[in-house]
Amino acid sequence: MTKTITVLPGDGIGPEVTDSAVRVLDYLFKTFHHDVRFVEERIGGAAIDAEGIPLPQKTVDQCQASDAILLGAVGGPKWDRQSTNVRPEQGLLGIRKALGLFANIRPAKAFASLIDASPLKSFYVEPVDFVIVRELTGGLYFGKPSERRGEHKEQVVDTLAYSEHEIERVVKKAFQMAEKRRKKLTSVDKANVLESSRMWREVVNKVASQYPNVEVNHALVDSTAMQLIINPGQFDVIVTENMFGDILSDEASVITGSLGMLPSASLRTDKLGLYEPVHGSAPDIVGQGKANPLATILSAAFLLRYSLDMDLEAALIETAVQNVLKQGYHTPDLKVSSEHATLVNTVEMTDQVISAIAEQTAHVH
Numbered sequence: 001m002t003k004t005i006t007v008l009p010g011d012g013i014g015p016e017v018t019d020s021a022v023r024v025l026d027y028l029f030k031t032f033h034h035d036v037r038f039v040e041e042r043i044g045g046a047a048i049d050a051e052g053i054p055l056p057q058k059t060v061d062q063c064q065a066s067d068a069i070l071l072g073a074v075g076g077p078k079w080d081r082q083s084t085n086v087r088p089e090q091g092l093l094g095i096r097k098a099l100g101l102f103a104n105i106r107p108a109k110a111f112a113s114l115i116d117a118s119p120l121k122s123f124y125v126e127p128v129d130f131v132i133v134r135e136l137t138g139g140l141y142f143g144k145p146s147e148r149r150g151e152h153k154e155q156v157v158d159t160l161a162y163s164e165h166e167i168e169r170v171v172k173k174a175f176q177m178a179e180k181r182r183k184k185l186t187s188v189d190k191a192n193v194l195e196s197s198r199m200w201r202e203v204v205n206k207v208a209s210q211y212p213n214v215e216v217n218h219a220l221v222d223s224t225a226m227q228l229i230i231n232p233g234q235f236d237v238i239v240t241e242n243m244f245g246d247i248l249s250d251e252a253s254v255i256t257g258s259l260g261m262l263p264s265a266s267l268r269t270d271k272l273g274l275y276e277p278v279h280g281s282a283p284d285i286v287g288q289g290k291a292n293p294l295a296t297i298l299s300a301a302f303l304l305r306y307s308l309d310m311d312l313e314a315a316l317i318e319t320a321v322q323n324v325l326k327q328g329y330h331t332p333d334l335k336v337s338s339e340h341a342t343l344v345n346t347v348e349m350t351d352q353v354i355s356a357i358a359e360q361t362a363h364v365h
């Protein structure tokens, strides 16, 4: 049966990086004779410009009817300047919520050839291999009320709300991942201040009894931000609420070299997932061929693994990315200094990944 991937390029460098990932996927599907079609829909600023809203119903319906979703990025100064309440980011939050994608998986792993691209000393970067499991459909991002108040709108309120069920399902996902990895789970919160964090801890402790092989630590978010810099190698799986996960995952991304390298998967309990780079629409480099497509290409590998059960094809992408980096190809965001380094643009980087896949699949007809 034909599988469908909905592609949501979005704004800024979004279309540049999704084009790259679609080319890589298309190459693999042709090579292995998989029957997969791509359908493109609008989200974010692109949807606001065309239809006045960041998440048209047609986009939601198409995503719901598909097997997986590949997203670029949304947002940019053009829409920040508009004085309306309509924002591109509402499209992204809306699609995560509409599809119930509660678990956002953001791995950070050191690539041997990028160790020197990190702002940290290589000694700290080499052992890095952790996954942030970020709760994605609750917390401060979605709590109501969220509004300006008072006669002169001189007050404001945002709400951090969670139900036990919302915490439990994402914490279980994190335990399941930890079981398959080094069996260490760090739950990050602000339990010295927030009631929601104290409940978060209780739920983690309750779920922990079902996973006796996994060692559990509770850590405060401020000290975790520091530990990520002074000893990032200590972490295996980190589970945390929506906003803390957002912040820590950007921090994590630079440890391993660049925001342009970090993929993500947003999952629920069945196979449908949304795959996107952790980075944003990078308005400062749009249209210049400088966008690093690897975060999106690696997100496409997750798409193959988690939504389409194509583990072999996913591994081919990951090995190809490693090989291309080993050969010294890099986009401008990757500060590599080796004498074999070759600076390439977005399209050339994609070409290199496809040739590296071709080398591995030369025997397939």
Ligand SMILES: NC(=O)c1ccc[n+]([C@@H]2O[C@H](COP(=O)([O-])OP(=O)(O)OC[C@H]3O[C@@H](n4cnc5c(N)ncnc54)[C@H](O)[C@@H]3O)[C@@H](O)[C@H]2O)c1
Residues within 6 Å of the ligand: 013, 017, 072, 073, 074, 075, 076, 077, 089, 092, 259, 260, 261, 276, 277, 278, 279, 280, 281, 282, 283, 284, 285, 290, 291, 292, 293, 295, 333
């Ligand atoms: N998932 C998303 O769609 C998403 C995520 C974060 C930010 N945003 C939106 O993106 C816009 C810009 O936000 P920002 O500037 O804070 O974050 P950003 O991630 O877009 O950019 C931060 C910096 O990293 C660089 N960068 C990011 N991705 C890169 C890539 N693939 N290759 C090379 N360099 C890359 C950018 O050039 C910039 O200097 C905002 O409107 C924000 O809301 C969207």
Ligand SMILES: CC(C)[C@H](C(=O)O)[C@@H](O)C(=O)O
Residues within 6 Å of the ligand: 075, 089, 092, 093, 246, 278, 280
């Ligand atoms: C653009 C924004 C709404 C989004 C978030 O905060 O979730 C982004 O920063 C991310 O990390 O995916």
Ligand SMILES: [Mg+2]
Residues within 6 Å of the ligand: 246, 247, 250, 278
């Ligand atoms: Mg973010």
